[in-house]
Amino acid sequence: MLGRIALILAGATALEFFTGGSKYRNAWPVDWLLVATAIVARSGGFGRSVLTGAAAGLLEDALTESLLGLNAFAKAALGYVLAFFSVRVMFGGALAVGGVIALCSLANDAVVALLRSLLLDSPIVLGTPYALWRAAATGVTAGALEAAWSFPWREWRERRRLRRLR
């Protein structure tokens, strides 16, 4: 499981840099590290989700923030919340997953803004068009991944094979 988590985080980081290095970075700005946290949280382990969130956030902080721990704090908390949703609440379907993760993206912004305001006296900037667009892109991507994951590919392939034989 640890190897799988490492693989998911590495994939998310690679995607983050792949899209971030392109001049079309604003076309579909997905928060891949949040998606990675959600993927781990979806399996239902509280501890793993929290640690994955913290690792993902710390990685983000190391490269883009002036203080280490802002995103780690936010994403660890979101990992717990997502694991809670996954275990305790009826949580399934592309729409529900996409919606919750879009909200989590906005919550991540809110927590980081609050911490920055407390620690750095920075003005609280929330609800910008870009933040909303990223929340939407992250939610839609997560919803699409959920749909792809829960789609009965084996039955579909079997049905297709039978249709061809006829």
Place this chain on the structure above:
Amino acid sequence: MRFPSVRAEITPRPRRGGALLASVLVLCVLALSAQAPARGQRGSVLQSWILTAASPVVRFFAGASRAVSGAGDSAAQTWTARAENERLRLQLEKRDEELLRLRAEVRQLRGEQTMKASAPFLPVVVGTAPVLLIERRAGVQSALVGIGSAAGIGGGSPLAVPEGLVGRVVTSGKNMSRAQLILDASAAAGARIARTGELGIVRGDGRGGLTLNHIPTTSRVRRGDLVESAGIDGIYPRGIPIGRVASVEPGGNLFLDIRVVPTAPFSRLTDVLVLAPFPVRDPAEGASAVR
């Protein structure tokens, strides 16, 4: 997004998870508190090490990304090459005429004492760097650029593109640096309205725009005026375009509320020019005086 096989093995323990969450959050708070006194400085040593260590991976993926988007662009350009060729030929003719006119003007201007006087304040380009990542979250507008201390770049080096000012390097690793964009909610620069010569302070609003502060209500500033760096903040050289005035409204006190649209294309930044830290010389003494 689901791991059915794994899920079956897991017995979720929210209480234990809660304790772990609390520990992680406390650790984060401790780490943040430890760093908080260093705010306003030019990044920590730890961050500098992290940037250095992460540089090869980031450059690899960013390079792959640029190669893919470049290949896509060149495929698209093949379709429009003929029309573009024609357009470029016409443009070239126009530019030739312009060049002749400009050469005459340059001859007139050469030798003028004003240029000589302002020479120490003009920006000196140290090199160019690719933009590897741009982060925009909760008012933070930062970028990772592919140049670092190996090329002699340290904290405080201004970044610009031909269209205008971009920001400044905050922390530098060996081959990669973190920069604060001028759009950041905590960023500010000394600015001058090019037409009227009035001085003010440009601040990022964290949303992709800028505000120009400390311009009195008696000012003749109007929509469309160019705002450029004034060279009074000890960071940015004089005369780099920052933006154009988008709106002018009376503010609460004796100052105008001026919104500025940046001239640099922040949404499509691919490479930036790295300028020498400013100011380097005192024009009166000719001596080196780095702030």
